[in-house]
């Protein structure tokens with residue numbers, strides 16, 4: 001049996017998960033791959049961490065990733081450092097040296113993916129990234145291969161474990177935001193910079209990659225509309241529940257005749273949908289294809305071994321395909337590089353969806369009539385409404401309105417008019433709503 005030599009860049013959470021699974025399941029994995037996949041060198045700036053991971057195993061430990069990417073016997077480089085700097089440099093060097101690359105680095109691919117995939121294409125090597133989206137869930141495999149017959153219509157996913165964990169723990173245990181974030185960091189879910197998680201950036205990296213392989217468009221992270229969970233208020237989570245909805249941070253990629261919607265934001269979804277009941281650090285992605293209908297993928301999107309599971313799946317894929325003619329391998333972005341689409345990513349003002357609006361109003365006759373006539377003038381139709389009784393001794397209260405589908409710019413124009421009414425106080429809270437059907 002041939003041995004395929006692998007070099008590991010980064011011995012942190014995912015590096016350790018990958019190393020340990022490969023050690024534990026070596027025999028089973030070799031039976032599948034038809035080759036022995038062997039990590040022969042581990043590089044980490046923190047040499048002690050790498051040494052502790054490798055233990056007594058036969059594997060060189062170094063603190064300079066260049067030794068991995070320049071190693072003559074290493075065929076596959078696994079990049080698990082993260083970020084755009086040294087990770088990009090080492091990935092491009094590995095490709096230039098004719099090595100295949102496996103990476104979990106969605107930030108790098110969502111921003112520099114086109115350059116990296118082009119370099120790999122020119123050199124005839126593979127860049128595999130199953131771990132980059134929804135960790136252990138084989139969503140890249142499903143989109144690039146399993147659903148290849150379909151014209152994919154939309155994808156909607158809970159694709160950041162940290163924020164789903166925060167939303168779940170806050171709702172169920174009444175814990176505060178900072179306490180739950182610290183716990184997510186301790187469990188190894190959070191990014192090195194946790195603002196990437198809570199501000200929706202990490203989910204947008206993943207949605208960008210899914211949009212590319214679903215629709216055959218270049219990676220365009222800079223065009224994604226991104227909102228995180230930091231401005232979400234507990235009161236809206238409660239009102240949503242009363243109306244039969246849950247609020248989740250969704251990554252959405254949708255094809256429309258005018259272009260592609262690519263957006264990440266807190267979203268109301270009907271509580272009866274399976275995806276609405278995905279809790280804790282779990283991830284789930286719904287993919288709607290024209291032939292297959294809706295399919296749902298669920299599992300652990302973060303953590304050492306779930307993510308390591310995806311890294312090793314890529315190693316096995318590469319081991320199986322390494323000898324194949326590069327033209328016969330699965331294209332990096334699922335579509336042949338000369339058959340990419342130029343469909344634009346739509347600005348958020350052009351997006352069409354439904355809305356949850358919360359207005360703080362004076363409890364006076366005629367307020368509701370004023371609001372509904374503004375909505376009617378803007379051709380926004382109302383799906384449901386909830387008017388709270390004012391608290392004892394209060395003269396103001398909340399009105400919650402759920403709209404039918406309309407364009408974002410219509411809703412924004414109507415909100416400006418509603419906020420100008422003397423009986424409406426402060427800003428109107430707007431949260432997008434998706435029925436996912």
Ligand SMILES: NC(=O)c1ccc[n+]([C@@H]2O[C@H](COP(=O)([O-])OP(=O)(O)OC[C@H]3O[C@@H](n4cnc5c(N)ncnc54)[C@H](O)[C@@H]3O)[C@@H](O)[C@H]2O)c1
Pocket residue numbers: 009010011012013014015043044045046049063064065079080081082083086104105106107131132135188189190191192301302303304307
């Ligand atoms: N943690 C997860 O659950 C998870 C899931 C999916 C994807 N990812 C991605 O995987 C990658 C790694 O994440 P992680 O959580 O394992 O991070 P981590 O911080 O636990 O590990 C990164 C390791 O890289 C090392 N490192 C930093 N600079 C280096 C350099 N110049 N040369 C060599 N080593 C260097 C660090 O010392 C550290 O040990 C990131 O791209 C992340 O986005 C993480």
Ligand SMILES: N[C@@H](CCO)C(=O)O
Pocket residue numbers: 132134135159160161162163189190191197202301302303
């Ligand atoms: N920080 C990411 C890790 C997995 O990509 C998350 O919380 O989902």
Ligand code: NA
Pocket residue numbers: 130131132133134135136137138139140310
């Ligand atoms: Na995955």
